[in-house]
Amino acid sequence: xxxxxxxxxxxxxxxxxxxxxxxxxxxxxxxxxxxxxxxxxxxxxxxxxxxxxxxxxxxxxxxxxxxxxxxxxxxxxxxxxxxxxxxxxxxxxxxxxxxxxxxxxxxxxxxxxxxxxxxxxxxxxxxxxxxxxxxxxxxxxxxxxxxxxxxxxxxxxxxxxxxxxxxxxxxxxxxxxxxxxxxxxxxxxxxxxxxxxxxxxxxxxxxxxxxxxxxxxxxxxxxxxxxxxxxxxxxxxxxxxxxxxxxxxxxxxxxxxxxxxxxxxxxxxxxxxxxxxxxxxx
Amino acid sequence: xxxxxxxxxxxxxxxxxxxxxxxxxxxxxxxxxxxxxxxxxxxxxxxxxxxxxxxxxxxxxxxxxxxxxxxxxxxxxxxxxxxxxxxxxxxxxxxxxxxxxxxxxxxxxxxxxxxxxxxxxxxxxxxxxxxxxxxxxxxxxxxxxxxxxxxxxxxxxxxxxxxxxxxxxxxxxxxxxxxxxxxxxxxxxxxxxxxxxxxxxxxxxxxxxxxxxxxxxxxxxxxxxxxxxxxxxxxxxxxxxxxxxxxxxxxxxxxxxxxxxxxxxxxxxxxxxxxxxxxxxxxxxxxxxxxxxx
Amino acid sequence: xxxxxxxxxxxxxxxxxxxxxxxxxxxxxxxxxxxxxxxxxxxxxxxxxxxxxxxxxxxxxxxxxxxxxxxxxxxxxxxxxxxxxxxxxxxxxxxxxxxxxxxxxxxxxxxxxxxxxxxxxxxxxxxxxxxxxxxxxxxxxxxxxxxxxxxxxxxxxxxxxxxxxxxxxxxxxxxxxxxxxxxxxxxxxxxxxxxxxxxxxxxxxxxxxxxxxxxxxxxxxxxxxxxxxxxxxxxxxxxxxxxxxxxxxxxxxxxxxxxxxxxxxxxxxxxxxxxxxxxxxxxx
Numbered sequence: 001x002x003x004x005x006x007x008x009x010x011x012x013x014x015x016x017x018x019x020x021x022x023x024x025x026x027x028x029x030x031x032x033x034x035x036x037x038x039x040x041x042x043x044x045x046x047x048x049x050x051x052x053x054x055x056x057x058x059x060x061x062x063x064x065x066x067x068x069x070x071x072x073x074x075x076x077x078x079x080x081x082x083x084x085x086x087x088x089x090x091x092x093x094x095x096x097x098x099x100x101x102x103x104x105x106x107x108x109x110x111x112x113x114x115x116x117x118x119x120x121x122x123x124x125x126x127x128x129x130x131x132x133x134x135x136x137x138x139x140x141x142x143x144x145x146x147x148x149x150x151x152x153x154x155x156x157x158x159x160x161x162x163x164x165x166x167x168x169x170x171x172x173x174x175x176x177x178x179x180x181x182x183x184x185x186x187x188x189x190x191x192x193x194x195x196x197x198x199x200x201x202x203x204x205x206x207x208x209x210x211x212x213x214x215x216x217x218x219x220x221x222x223x224x225x226x227x228x229x230x231x232x233x234x235x236x237x238x239x240x241x242x243x244x245x246x247x248x249x250x251x252x253x254x255x256x257x258x259x260x261x262x263x264x265x266x267x268x269x270x271x272x273x274x275x276x277x278x279x280x281x282x
Numbered sequence: 283x284x285x286x287x288x289x290x291x292x293x294x295x296x297x298x299x300x301x302x303x304x305x306x307x308x309x310x311x312x313x314x315x316x317x318x319x320x321x322x323x324x325x326x327x328x329x330x331x332x333x334x335x336x337x338x339x340x341x342x343x344x345x346x347x348x349x350x351x352x353x354x355x356x357x358x359x360x361x362x363x364x365x366x367x368x369x370x371x372x373x374x375x376x377x378x379x380x381x382x383x384x385x386x387x388x389x390x391x392x393x394x395x396x397x398x399x400x401x402x403x404x405x406x407x408x409x410x411x412x413x414x415x416x417x418x419x420x421x422x423x424x425x426x427x428x429x430x431x432x433x434x435x436x437x438x439x440x441x442x443x444x445x446x447x448x449x450x451x452x453x454x455x456x457x458x459x460x461x462x463x464x465x466x467x468x469x470x471x472x473x474x475x476x477x478x479x480x481x482x483x484x485x486x487x488x489x490x491x492x493x494x495x496x497x498x499x500x501x502x503x504x505x506x507x508x509x510x511x512x513x514x515x516x517x518x519x520x521x522x523x524x525x526x527x528x529x530x531x532x533x534x535x536x537x538x539x540x541x542x543x544x545x546x547x548x549x550x551x552x553x554x555x556x557x558x559x560x561x562x563x564x565x566x567x568x569x570x571x572x573x574x575x576x
Numbered sequence: 577x578x579x580x581x582x583x584x585x586x587x588x589x590x591x592x593x594x595x596x597x598x599x600x601x602x603x604x605x606x607x608x609x610x611x612x613x614x615x616x617x618x619x620x621x622x623x624x625x626x627x628x629x630x631x632x633x634x635x636x637x638x639x640x641x642x643x644x645x646x647x648x649x650x651x652x653x654x655x656x657x658x659x660x661x662x663x664x665x666x667x668x669x670x671x672x673x674x675x676x677x678x679x680x681x682x683x684x685x686x687x688x689x690x691x692x693x694x695x696x697x698x699x700x701x702x703x704x705x706x707x708x709x710x711x712x713x714x715x716x717x718x719x720x721x722x723x724x725x726x727x728x729x730x731x732x733x734x735x736x737x738x739x740x741x742x743x744x745x746x747x748x749x750x751x752x753x754x755x756x757x758x759x760x761x762x763x764x765x766x767x768x769x770x771x772x773x774x775x776x777x778x779x780x781x782x783x784x785x786x787x788x789x790x791x792x793x794x795x796x797x798x799x800x801x802x803x804x805x806x807x808x809x810x811x812x813x814x815x816x817x818x819x820x821x822x823x824x825x826x827x828x829x830x831x832x833x834x835x836x837x838x839x840x841x842x843x844x845x846x847x848x849x850x851x852x853x854x855x856x857x858x859x860x
Contacts, residue, residue: 007470011382014472018378021371021442022391025398028439031413032405082305090299100306103313105568109561110316111500113532114553117540118319124653125541131608131653142312149309175298196400203402206502206529210537214636216620217609217627226606227636232404237639239408239507241766243773243790248412255405266400270393343735344666344752416774425729426760426775511734511761524760534763538643538736541651543670 032255039253048219058254060219064133064228065202065258067221068212071137072144072201073194079141080148080197081190088156089174089182108146115143116207124211134224136212140201147200148193155189156182188276195269199262205232231258324551326544335551341513341531343539348548350555352513356430356527357499357556360509363434363521364498368442369491376449376487381461381475392450398443403504410436410508422522428510430525436508437498445494452486452571453479485570492567499560502529528556607635607836611645611658612738613764614684614783615821619658621848622840633832639764643667643736649824650674655833657824660684660738660783664751674826681840682821682849682856685784685810686742687793689769693776695792699723701802702794708747710779713757718777731771731780732758739765742819743781784810785853811855821854 047057087100119139124130159182167177183190214227215237221228231254238251327335327348338349379391414436415427456479464474510524511534532549539545609619616639623635640648642659649657650671663676688707690699699722709715710728719725732755733740741751762768765786772778773790784805787793795802798816809815829837839845846856 004470007472011470011472014374014377015382017370017374021375021446022394024371024439025394025443028401028406028409029398031409079305079308082302083309086302086306090302100310103310105565106317106561107309107313109496109557109564111502111529111532111553111556111560113500113502113529113536114320114557115316117532117536117550117553118316120540122315122319125651142316145309173296175296178298199400203400203404205402205404206533209533210540213638214608215638216616217623217634217636219634222605222634226634227608232402235404235408236503237764237766239404239411240762240764241770242412243770251408251412255408258402259405262400262402263397266397267393270396274389342752342754425727425777426771428760510759511763512732512758534734534761535736537640538647540647540653 032259035252036256039249061229061231061234064230067133068136069198069201072140073197076141076145077194080145084149084152085178089178104146112204113206115139116211120211130225131227132225133212133221133228136208139207139211144197144200148197151193152189155186159185188272192269192273195265199265202262209233320554324547324554326547327551339515343545346544350552352515353526353528353531355515356525359430360433360527361498364437367435367438368445372442372445375446376453379450380453395443395447399447403501406440406504407507410504415508424522428508428524429522431521433505433509436504441494441498445490448490449487452490453483456482485573489567489571492563496560496564502533506530506533528552608654609637609656610640610648610654612642612660613639614660615658617852618849622845626836626839641736642738649826659822659824660819661741676824678822678824679837680820681823682854684821684854685805685815686739686817687782687784687787687805689772689780689782689791689793691772691776691778692790692792694718694723697724703797711755711757726777729759729775729778730757731760731778734763739781746817
C-alpha cells in the first residue's frame with residue numbers, strides 16, 4: 001500500500017508539473033491574443049503605418065516579412081535540395097558524409113546575430129547589395145538551409161532500402177533513382193522543410209535588423225536594393241516604447257499577426273508530415 | 283576526379299550530378315567563407331591575449347579596452363537559469379506525454395509544443411519588456427525589472443517547448459518491449475518508466491536539453507530588452523542585478539562599429555566565443571540524440 | 577538539359593546585375609537616413625512631406641543612435657547620418673577620407689529627466705554636482721536631494737548615443753565618462769522615456785522635446801538661478817545643455833540629397849522641427 005501511494009504521489013507531482021508547464025505556454029499565448037486582438041481590425045492589417053510607427057496599420061510590415069520569408073525559401077530551397085540529394089544519392093564515403101553533416105550542423109549553431117553582421121558585410125558591402133530585402137533574403141536563406149536540408153534528409157533516410165534496391169536492380173542512374181523513386185516518396189520532407197524554413201525565417205529578427213529592415217519611409221520594394229519594413233523589427237522598436245498605450249497595442253497586434261503566420265506554417269508542416277510520412281518506427 | 287567521393291563513374295556524365303555538386307559545394311563555400319571571416323577579423327583581439335580578453339571585465343570602446351568577462355558571465359548565468367527553470371516542466375511534460383497520455387491526446391499535445399517551439403523570439407521580447415519585467419519588479423520589490431534573473435526566466439519559458447518536444451521524442455522512441463517487460467514484472471507504469479525506459483532514453487534527453495540550451499545561448503532580442511545592459515559581473519552571484527550577455531551586447535553595439543576597427547574586431551571575437559560555445563553544446567547534443575535513435 | 581541549366585544561370589545573373597544596377601545608379605532614388613533617435617522624428621516627418629512633392633524619391637529612415645549614423649555615413653552605408661552631437665575626433669580620424677560634413681537642422685536641449693512622482697514630490701531642480709554624485713554612485717537615495725526616501729534608479733545610455741555625449745560633457749566634462757552608479761542601460765529616446773515613466777524613482781538623460789507628463793525635466797543651475805528645460809529657455813540659449821541636431825553627409829551633398837537637406841533647413845522643414853518639439857535658430 002505504501003509503495004502504491006508513493007507511486008501515486010510521484011505520479012501526481014509529475015502530472016502537476018507537466019500541467020504547470022503547459023499552463024505557462026498557454027498563458028503566453030493567451031497574453032498575446034488578449035492584448036493583440038483589440039488591435040486587429042481590417043484597417044489595421046491593410047493600412048500603412050504612419051507617425052513613425054506609433055499609429056496606423058501593418059500593411060507594409062506584413063508584406064515585408066512575407067517577402068523576406070519567400071525570398072529566403074526560394075533561394076535556400078534549391079540549394080538545400082541539391083545539397084541533400086548530393087549527400088544521399090551520390091556520396092558513398094562515410095567520412096565525407098560525416099564531414100558534410102558537421103558543416104551543416106555548424107552553420108546551424110551560428111548565433112543568428114552573427115549571421116546578420118557577417119552576412120551584411122559580405123553581401124551588403126562586398127557584393128554591393130546594400131541594406132535591402134535581397135541581402136536579408138540571402139542571409140535568411142543561409143540560416144534556414146540546415147533546417148530544410150535536415151528535413152529532406154531525414155525523410156530520405158526513412159525510405160526503406162527495398163525501394164532503392166529495386167531501382168538499382170533496374171539499372172537506374174543515381175539521378176533517375178532520385179527523380180523517379182526517392183523524391184516522389186519523400187517529397188513530404190521537402191515540403192515540411194520548406195514550411196519549417198518559412199516559419200524560422202518569419203521569426204528571425206536579429207539577422208535582418210541591420211541588413212534588410214527600415215523603420216520608416218519604406219513601403220513596397222521597387223528593386224532588389226530597397227529595404228523593407230518587417231513585423232519583427234516593428235515589434236522590436238515598439239517594444240521599447242513600453243509606456244505608450246497606443247504603441248503597445250500596435251506592438252501586441254503585430255506580435256499576434258506574426259505568431260499567427262508562424263502557427264499556420266508549423267501546423268501545416270505537422271499535418272503534411274503526419275499524413276504522408278512513412279511509419280518506420282514502432 | 284571525384285572518385286574518392288563517388289566510386290560510380292557513370293555519375294560524371296550525369297548533368298544532375300554536377301548540379302548537386304554545385305549546390306553542395308555552395309554550402310561548403312558559404313560555411314568556409316563565414317568561418318574564415320570570423321577568425322580572420324577577430325584576430326587583432328586574440329593577438330592581444332586570449333586569456334586577457336576572456337577574463338577582463340572592462341569594455342570601453344572609447345579607450346579601445348575590450349574585455350569579454352562580463353558578457354561571458356552573463357551568458358553563462360542566464361543560460362543556466364533558463365535551464366534550471368525549464369527542466370522540471372519540460373521533463374515532466376515529456377514523460378507525461380510519452381507514457382501517460384492516450385495516443386490522440388499525445389498528438390494534440392505534441393502539436394501544441396511544436397507550434398510553441400516555433401514562436402519568434404521577438405514576441406518573447408515584447409512579453410518580457412512589457413509584462414515579465416514589471417511582474418518581477420513588483421514581486422521581488424526590485425528597483426527595476428531588467429535583470430539577469432528576468433532574462434533567465436524569459437529564456438526558460440522560450441526554450442521550454444523545444445526541450446519538451448525533443449525529450450518526448452527521445453523517450454517515446456524507446457521500444458515498447460522495455461515497458462512491456464517491466465509491466466509484466468509487476469511494476470507500475472511510472473516505475474517501468476523510471477527503471478526501464480529512462481536509462482535508455484537518457485542520452486536522447488540530454489541531447490534535447492543541450493539543443494535547447496544552444497537556442498538559449500543565441501537568442502538576441504528577447505534578452506536584449508530585459509537584461510539591463512550593464513557590462514558588469516555583479517558581486518556575490520546577485521541574480522537580481524542588471525547584466526549583459528553576448529548576443530545582447532552584439533545587438534546593442536554592433537551597428538555602431540560595423541565594418542572595421544578594433545571595436546569591430548572585438549565584437550566579432552565575442553561572436554566567435556559564443557559560436558564556439560554553442561557549437562560544443564549543440565554538437566554534443568546532436569551526437570547524443572543520434573546515439574539514442576540507434 | 578544542359579541548355580536549361582545554362583539558361584537558368586544567365587537568368588539569375590541578369591537578375592543580379594539589374595539589382596546591382598539599381599543600387600549603384602548615379603541618380604539616387606532611395607535616400608537612406610540613419611542615426612540619432614532624437615533627430616529621427618524630424619527626418620521621418622520631413623521625408624513624408626518631401627516625398628509627396630517628389631514622388632519618385634524614397635527616403636528611408638532608421639534609428640540606431642548618433643554613433644550608428646556617423647558610422648553608416650562614414651562607410652557609405654547611408655547617405656545621411658543623423659547625429660545629436662558633434663563628430664568626435666576619433667570618428668573624424670576613422671573616416672578621414674570621407675570628409676564628413678554636417679548640416680544643422682535644428683536645436684535641442686538635453687534634460688536630466690526624472691519620474692514625475694519624484695518631481696511632484698519636490699525635486700524640481702538639481703545642481704551639476706548632485707547629478708554627478710548620483711551618476712557616480714555617491715548619492716543613492718532621493719532623500720539626499722530633497723525627495724522621498726527611495727533608492728534612485730540611475731539610467732544610463734549606450735556609449736555612442738548623442739544624448740549621452742552631451743549630457744556627460746555637461747556633468748563630468750567628459751563625453752566618454754563612466755557612470756559607476758548606473759543601474760540600467762537603455763538605447764533610444766523611446767526606451768529611456770518608457771523606463772523613466774514606468775518607474776517611480778528614476779533619473780535619466782532625455783531629449784527635452786521628449787518630456788511628457790510622466791517624465792519631467794529638472795531645472796539646472798546656471799550662475800545663481802535654476803533654468804528649466806522649456807522650449808523658450810532652449811530657444812533663448814539660457815538652458816545650459818543644448819546641442820545642434822545634425823544631418824551629416826559624406827562631402828558636399830548634390831542633387832536630390834541637397835534638395836532634401838535644403839528642404840529640411842528651409843521654411844517647411846522648420847515648421848516640422850518646431851512641431852516636433854525642437855527649436856531652430858535662425859541663421860544657423
